[in-house]
Amino acid sequence: MAARVYRTTGIIIKRYKFGEADRLLTIFTSDHGKVRAIAKGAMRPGSKLGGNVELLTHSQMMLARGRNLDIVTQAQALDTFLPMRDSLELMSCGFYLAELVDSFTEENVEDTELFDLLLDTLRRLTETGDGERMVRYFELRLLGQLGYTPQLHKCANCNRDLQPEPNYFNSSQGGVLCRECGYSDMSASTISVNAQKVLRLWQRSDSDTAGRVKLNSELAREIKGILRENVRYLLEKQLKSIEWLDRLAGDSKLNGDRATTGNSNGNQA
């Protein structure tokens, strides 16, 4: 029988109020996958857990197995990504990464590499202050890690080598289509030569190299569109934090989304 108490490190990707002062946490751990656990009394000011189990904190924890939910008995933050918390933009990127991981993973399925990717991305975000590019890199690598690597070298339909020219991208086919296959595919969107180059580079490079790739705003928007559509296709839903990210970036109109007219002050920030 498995030990009653176990030690792990993880990143808090979701948390709810639970009862009077408890928190129900969703922790993405390095060695037990996604785990749900109760942090008792975490909302009280003097709680030993408190800030150590806050959203997007990397913590070392002791957990006791419970009948339904595990219980956090001790927690010590290893990294709180403090500079990220001081920036509304970076924190919002963090909210999005957490929602992505939560949406794509099942409970108790170990995925150390995805954990490392999340941790590395949060660190980069904090160090470089470059949210946008890191989020895109994370999306692409997350897809790869989960077995949805977009096909970028050969046509996803006819398997012929792709020519260095503008081609097409179709999420349901799982990657880039050559001009002939893509031309007649109504659900495919065009993909520029540069976007293909960046995605190919990111697919095989570490986050440090990925962060050094220069993207002009047009290219950044194109890559964002492609990856987001791929994520939306796989999840069959739009993630909730996307609308918020777009509003912060002030580009909600460019994405043709149904921006609410409510608080127009919001976009001037």
Added chain:
Amino acid sequence: MNPDFLPSARPISRLIEELNKLPGIGPKSAQRLAYHLLQAPPERTRDLADAIMAVKQNLRLCSNCLNITDTDPCGICSDGTRDLTRICVVEEPIDILPLERTKKFRGLYHVLHGVISPGDGIKPEDLHIRELLERLDSGSIVEVILATNPNSEGEATSMYIQRLVSPLGIRVTRLARGLPFGGDLEYADDVTLCRALEGRQEMS
């Protein structure tokens, strides 16, 4: 519990079920409360029922600060002795109680009724931020104190409001984040300690 199996008469099962939905009341407490009410004198139960109904029927939101009130404007907004130039922004009506207990703050409040939470799809329009900006239009406010909870969503909400209010030339302050009284350095988390160091004050 098996829904088809009712150990008690139907009305009492229903009462237990309703009580069970209250925060902090588990199935056992619900049973105890239900049987207690059953044995209590009829006036007592009627008083309780009246009190519960009155809460729902007579209470509304203050048109000024959006606190829960039975008079409009609420007691705080209509209190002539309070400082009308400072507004303290809180997440929920219940957050006003601890602040009032300190007797340190004599200004007005503004209740957001929530926090921005992108992961849950809660956006600024879902809160009462626009009403806050309308109050600031009067020009008489000199300071906005952000008293949202010191967690990820609370901080994001404060940063967002600060961006809207600062350009209006109004002073924006945030409640200090530091060590809790009666706490212990050993168990303090890094964020709290960093904030406590940043916000340290000279002893005099």
